[in-house]
Amino acid sequence: MTDQGEADLSVIGAALSDRGRCRMLMALDDGRALPASMLAAEAGVSAATASAHLKHLRAAGLLEVVASGRYRYYRLAGDEVGRLLEQLARLSPAQPIRSLREGTRAHAMRLARCCYDHVAGRLGVALTDALRDRGHLVEEPGLDVPRPRGRFPDDATYLLTPGGREALTAIGVAVPEAVGVRCCTDWTEQRHHVAGPLGRALLDTLVDRGWVRRTPRSRALRPTDDGRAALREHFGVPWPPPVGVRRLPA
Structure with a gap:
């Protein structure tokens, strides 16, 4: 066994140094596997x-x-990449x-999109705010995460309360x-x-129940008429989701 040195960040940096490769990666940031032609x-x-770019990204x-018969599809190599x-x-x-x-595409992405395997954009934060406001999510006791002024901590862990589990289970969330x-x-x-396993389960429910639909060539999510009614009924979230910054306690 040989010793290993520090992580070589230049490998990832070189892979991300081309705008075309970055566009490919962002196109896959909703967890899909896409063919090379679509990524091109x-x-x-x-x-x-495109073939050279994909080879570079795989090497990094x-x-x-993912092989399917004679066809080959590409996807992110795990949620850490997302x-x-x-x-x-x-x-x-x-x-x-x-x-x-x-402009239309950027607006749709900001309203609601997939962030690898969970809901992001204004819809994602509105759903999370609703769970917090209803006491379904509470900050983990003893969690000590620095809070830059006016912003949430980058990543944080919350606890799902028994009431939150019951409410989400009632609408079909696994x-x-x-x-x-x-x-x-x-x-x-x-x-x-919300991210992680609960974020994945929540997105799956929204899609499976026909409340939101994925768009073919974008990570944007679009609510159906039934979905707009369900979002308001079960979460108190209107469409379009509200804009505004949550105020943190002092």
Whole structure:
């Protein structure tokens, strides 16, 4: 056995240094597996360039291949890659909007989107606020997370109360056995949304019950008419979700 040195961040940095590769990664940040042709279109590059990009991303450990017959699909190599992308998105400047189409897409993404395997955007934080306000989620006792002024801590753990478990189970959410709930900071809203196993179960329920629909070529989520009624009935969340920064206790 040989000793290993410090982590080589340059491998990940080099993989993320190309805008086309970054676009491919962000297109996969809803947990889907997509073919190379769709990722090439997302990145705006040729098939040959896309193949080189995908090889680079796989070598860096950011992507994995899923085979289905003679077809090959690509997806993120685990939820840690999704979390990395969200953290980097929070630190990165926004790209300029140059067309009505880009503006429409950006607005839809901010309203509601998939963040790897859970709900993000204004809808994600509104659902999390509703669970907190109703006492279904409470901060874990003894949790000591620094709170920068005016912002939530980056990642934090909450506890799901018995009442919260009962309420979510009643609407069909397959609530995990663990009472700890991970919340991460939404990169567009700078506020918490529920992540982890409970976030995954909540998204699955919204999709399975037909309350939200995935969009074919975007991570955006769109509520159905039944979904808008259900969001208001079960969570008190209107559509579009409210805008505003939650005030933290002093």
